[in-house]
Each structure stands twice: as structure tokens, then as C-alpha cells.
Amino acid sequence: MNDEQKILAVNPGSTSSKIAFFAGDSSGVREIMSRTIEHDSQELESFDSVVEQKDLRLEYITDFIEESEIELENLAAVVGRGGLLKPIPGGTYAVNEAMLSDLKSGRQGEHASNLGGILAYELAEKSGAEPYIVDPVVVDEMKPVARISGMPELERRSIFHALNQKAVARKYAAEKNKNYDEITIIAAHLGGGISVGLHEKGKVTDVNNALAGEGPFTPNRAGTLPALDLAMFCLSSGLDETEMKQKLTGESGVMGYLGTNDMKEVEKRAAEGDDEAKLVFDAMVYQVAKEIASLAPAAEEPVEAILLTGGIAHSSDFVSGVEERVEFIAPVHLYPGEEEMKSLAEGANRVLMGQESARQYE
Numbered sequence: 459m460n461d462e463q464k465i466l467a468v469n470p471g472s473t474s475s476k477i478a479f480f481a482g483d484s485s486g487v488r489e490i491m492s493r494t495i496e497h498d499s500q501e502l503e504s505f506d507s508v509v510e511q512k513d514l515r516l517e518y519i520t521d522f523i524e525e526s527e528i529e530l531e532n533l534a535a536v537v538g539r540g541g542l543l544k545p546i547p548g549g550t551y552a553v554n555e556a557m558l559s560d561l562k563s564g565r566q567g568e569h570a571s572n573l574g575g576i577l578a579y580e581l582a583e584k585s586g587a588e589p590y591i592v593d594p595v596v597v598d599e600m601k602p603v604a605r606i607s608g609m610p611e612l613e614r615r616s617i618f619h620a621l622n623q624k625a626v627a628r629k630y631a632a633e634k635n636k637n638y639d640e641i642t643i644i645a646a647h648l649g650g651g652i653s654v655g656l657h658e659k660g661k662v663t664d665v666n667n668a669l670a671g672e673g674p675f676t677p678n679r680a681g682t683l684p685a686l687d688l689a690m691f692c693l694s695s696g697l698d699e700t701e702m703k704q705k706l707t708g709e710s711g712v713m714g715y716l717g718t719n720d721m722k723e724v725e726k727r728a729a730e731g732d733d734e735a736k737l738v739f740d741a742m743v744y745q746v747a748k749e750i751a752s753l754a755p756a757a758e759e760p761v762e763a764i765l766l767t768g769g770i771a772h773s774s775d776f777v778s779g780v781e782e783r784v785e786f787i788a789p790v791h792l793y794p795g796e797e798e799m800k801s802l803a804e805g806a807n808r809v810l811m812g813q814e815s816a817r818q819y820e
């Protein structure tokens with residue numbers, strides 16, 4: 459690679475902080491080294507808010523940088539996973555004061571990825587590099603008709619795995635020698651959270667809100683529930699707001715039915731003759747397939763491919779179950795796992811190489 463630029467990527471998750479170091483040029487990025495720091499959950503839980511974990515995580519990251527002999531002064535960019543901001547179009551954003559203020563206050567909500575922009579800013583300040591975030595979970599490109607929920611007080615919102623969905627969509631487009639803004643596809647991210655998005659000409663025009671109880675149930679989350687029954691449950695359960703959030707996002711879905719959030723274990727139990735595990739596994743396949751199919755008539759042009767990604771896309775039984783139900787719409791392509799670190803570096807690199815302009819958050 460000639461005229462390489464050095465990029466540091468930081469991805470704070472709920473239990474870990476991932477760091478990776480890349481070199482980029484006009485043909486793309488290559489990883490030089492990476493590390494996943496697994497945090498002690500009790501240590502993280504001792505803080506009252508996500509933002510208060512910043513110094514602890516920064517200490518671990520700085521140790522990694524020192525051990526790896528990464529020379530901060532040679533960095534061109536530090537890029538973090540973006541968090542809960544105001545709804546914004548997809549792309550690479552410069553970390554500015556307005557963004558830092560929203561991330562630090564948590565006024566748009568608490569999420570581990572809120573630390574991504576904050577950490578990128580602090581590390582960039584030390585090194586004179588440019589701080590960025592890429593395709594945060596609040597990317598909102600929904601078309602007006604998709605925003606109508608059915609109750610005027612509740613507008614549908616776009617909160618999803620934008621970084622990974624857009625990365626696999628770009629990858630698929632490149633495999634077909636097309637640009638991302640030329641394709642119409644449906645991408646399903648199947649992980650701890652599940653989001654299924656309709657990508658039309660470079661925009662995600664409809665997608666389930668993966669954080670607020672829309673879409674298929676997930677390893678831990680409830681997904682869409684019967685609305686009136688849920689309202690009655692809220693009134694009668696005696697749970698307060700925090701407990702109800704924990705119930706819907708931590709103790710429902712597969713965890714609620716089977717007491718585990720590990721889909722490998724569910725698959726194993728089903729193979730060993732556990733009928734309940736088999737039913738829940740099949741129900742998740744069924745709900746994911748229904749969610750994918752619901753987007754086919756929402757597209758303005760025929761859907762040319764369905765992309766399955768995320769940890770659960772490693773399961774051959776899961777993906778073949780979904781494929782059998784949706785292949786009548788379009789061929790299914792698999793991108794198991796996720797490449798969030800590389801996707802972050804690619805977003806920063808597109809700006810460094812002048813292929814895209816950095817957007818400003820207001």
C-alpha cells in the first residue's frame with residue numbers, strides 16, 4: 459500500500475471494549491493488530507451511567523496502545539462506534555461539540571456505544587488525529603409512510619445495527635460490481651439484538667426498532683408484542699420502569715422461554731430431543747422470515763437479494779430454516795458474524811481518501 463494512513467478504531471460494547479489498528483489507502487483498509495478487552499461486569503455495573511465508565515475503559519485502551527507500541531502521533535484518524543444521538547442519515551461523522559454534549563448527557567438514551575464518540579474524541583485529542591463515528595445505531599433514513607405506527611402519540615423510530623447492515627450491503631454490492639446506492643436488498647442482522655432493514659438505493663427506508671420492542675424476539679429481547687395485552691401487563695405486574703425495561707430487553711425472548719440466551723445451546727438441546735427448545739428455535743426462524751417477507755412489498759423495486767448476518771447466521775439450521783421460507787422473494791446470501799471494526803476503519807478511510815465528506819452533527 460502506498461501513502462498509507464493509520465486509523466485506530468474503538469468499539470465499546472456492553473461487556474467489552476474492542477480496539478483495532480488499521481492502515482488504509484485508496485484501495486481500502488488492512489488490520490495491523492486488534493484486541494478485545496473483556497470487562498469485569500461487576501466493575502462496569504459499579505458505575506451509575508455508561509458515560510461514567512469512560513476513564514476506566516480509556517485506561518485499558520491506553521495500556522493496549524502502549525503495549526502495542528502504536529505511535530499516536532502517526533495516527534490520521536480515531537473512529538468510534540456511534541451511539542444514541544438524534545436521528546441522522548448514514549455516513550461518517552466528525553465528532554463535534556454538539557455530538558459530545560448529547561453523548562455525555564445520555565439525553566437520547568443510554569447505550570454502551572455512546573462511549574465510542576467520546577473515546578474517539580479523547581484519543582484523537584492526544585494524537586492530533588481526526589475523531590469520527592460511522593453509521594451509529596440511530597441512522598434514520600426511513601420513508602414517511604414507514605414512520606406511521608398506528609397511534610399518533612407513538613412514531614416509529616429507526617434504531618438498528620446500521621454499521622453492520624450497511625457494511626454487508628456494501629460488500630454484497632461490491633461482489634456484484636455495483637455501488638451500494640444502486641441495489642435494493644433486505645439485510646437481517648441476527649445477534650443479541652435483531653434488526654431487519656430494507657436498503658433501497660443506499661438508504662435504509664424501513665427497519666424494525668431493535669431497541670424498543672419491534673420485530674422478531676431475540677436471544678434476550680421480546681420484540682413485537684400484542685399491544686393491548688402488554689399495556690394491561692404493565693398496569694398489573696407491579697414492575698417499575700427499570701424493571702419493565704429489564705423484563706422486555708433482558709429477560710424475554712429466548713431467555714424468557716428457556717433460561718439461556720445462547721442459541722448454540724438451544725440448537726444442541728433441540729437436537730437432543732428437547733421439544734420446547736425446538737419450538738422456540740423454530741419460532742425465532744419463523745418470526746425472522748416473516749419480518750423479512752414483510753419488507754418485500756415495502757420496496758419500490760424488486761428485491762434482488764436477502765443478506766443474513768450476525769452471530770446467529772453461523773447456525774446452518776437457522777439460516778436454512780429462514781432461507782426455505784424467504785427464497786421465493788430473492789436469493790439468500792450469508793455474511794455470518796460481523797466486521798464492525800473493519801467497517802469503522804473503512805468509514806474513516808473513505809473520508810481520509812476523499813471518497814466521501816465527513817458529515818456534521820447538529
Ligand SMILES: Nc1ncnc2c1ncn2[C@@H]1O[C@H](COP(=O)(O)OP(=O)(O)OP(=O)(O)O)[C@@H](O)[C@H]1O
Nearest residue numbers: 648649650651677719720721722768769770772773
Ligand atoms: N455457531 C453458532 N450457532 C448458533 N448460534 C450462534 C453461533 N455463534 C453465535 N451464535 C449466537 O449468536 C448470538 C450472539 O450474536 P452476536 O455475537 O452477533 O451478538 P452481540 O454482538 O452480542 O449483539 P449484537 O449483534 O446485537 O450487537 C448468541 O445467541 C450466540 O449464541
Ligand SMILES: CCCC(=O)O
Nearest residue numbers: 595617618619651668
Ligand atoms: C440497536 C442496535 C444495537 C443493539 O442491539 O444493542
